[in-house]
Amino acid sequence: MKRLFVPLSIAGLIILGILLVVVGSVTDDKKAGSTNTTNVNETKYTEVAPCDVLTQQIADSLLGGASEQEYVPNSSANDTLSVSNCTYTLNTNTELPISPAKIKTAQLYVRAAKSVEGIASNKEQFDTKRPAGAQVVTGYGQAAYWERTTGQLNILKNNNWYIITNGSSAIDTRRVEDATKLADQIVADL
Incomplete structure (x- = not known):
C-alpha cells in the first residue's frame, strides 16, 4: 500500500502543479488583456475636462x-x-x-x-x-x-x-x- 501511495502522491502533485501553471497563465493573460491598449478589439475612450x-x-x-x-x-x-x-x-x-x-x-x-x-x-x-x-x-x-x-x-x-x-x-x-x-x-x- 505504501508503495502505491508514493507514486500516486507524486502524480497528484504533478497534476496539481500543472493545474496551477495553467490557471496562472490564463489569469495572467486576462490581466494583460485588460490593460493592453494595443489589442485591436479594445476601444479607447478619452474623457476631457x-x-x-x-x-x-x-x-x-x-x-x-x-x-x-x-x-x-x-x-x-x-x-x-x-x-x-x-x-x-x-x-x-x-x-x-x-x-x-x-x-x-x-x-x-x-x-x-x-x-x-x-x-x-x-x-x-x-x-x-x-x-x-x-x-x-x-x-x-x-x-x-x-x-x-x-x-x-x-x-x-x-x-x-x-x-x-x-x-x-x-x-x-x-x-x-x-x-x-x-x-x-x-x-x-x-
Missing part, C-alpha cells in the same frame, strides 16, 4: 483681456456620450444698447464618446451628417471642418467631437482663422 484644456490664461490672451469663465460639466450625459463645455467671455460694451459684436467668446465644447455607439455617433457628424458647404480643415485630429453658419470649428480627435468658438458673439463676423488660433493652442491636449 474642457476647462483643463482651455484655460483662463489662453482665453485671456486670445480675447484681449480678463474674461469671465462659465463651466458646464456633463450638462448632458448618458451611456454613450458625455457633453460638457467651458466658455470664457469678454464684454467690451461701455454703453447701451449692448452690441453682440463687442462681446468676445472663447469656447470649447466636448462631446466625449463613452461607448462604441458614442464613437459611431461622433464620427457620423464628420461623415454623413457634416453640413453641406462646410469647409474641410486639415491638421487637427481624425477630421475637422469649419461651419460658417455657426462660426464654429469642429474637430474629431481620439473619437471625441470638439467644437471650438473664438471671436465675436456676432456669429456672422467669426472667422476660421480665429478658431484655428485657439485650436493651435489646445489641440495637443485634446
Whole structure:
C-alpha cells in the first residue's frame, strides 16, 4: 500500500502543479488583456475636462483681456456620450444698447464618446451628417471642418467631437482663422 501511495502522491502533485501553471497563465493573460491598449478589439475612450484644456490664461490672451469663465460639466450625459463645455467671455460694451459684436467668446465644447455607439455617433457628424458647404480643415485630429453658419470649428480627435468658438458673439463676423488660433493652442491636449 505504501508503495502505491508514493507514486500516486507524486502524480497528484504533478497534476496539481500543472493545474496551477495553467490557471496562472490564463489569469495572467486576462490581466494583460485588460490593460493592453494595443489589442485591436479594445476601444479607447478619452474623457476631457474642457476647462483643463482651455484655460483662463489662453482665453485671456486670445480675447484681449480678463474674461469671465462659465463651466458646464456633463450638462448632458448618458451611456454613450458625455457633453460638457467651458466658455470664457469678454464684454467690451461701455454703453447701451449692448452690441453682440463687442462681446468676445472663447469656447470649447466636448462631446466625449463613452461607448462604441458614442464613437459611431461622433464620427457620423464628420461623415454623413457634416453640413453641406462646410469647409474641410486639415491638421487637427481624425477630421475637422469649419461651419460658417455657426462660426464654429469642429474637430474629431481620439473619437471625441470638439467644437471650438473664438471671436465675436456676432456669429456672422467669426472667422476660421480665429478658431484655428485657439485650436493651435489646445489641440495637443485634446
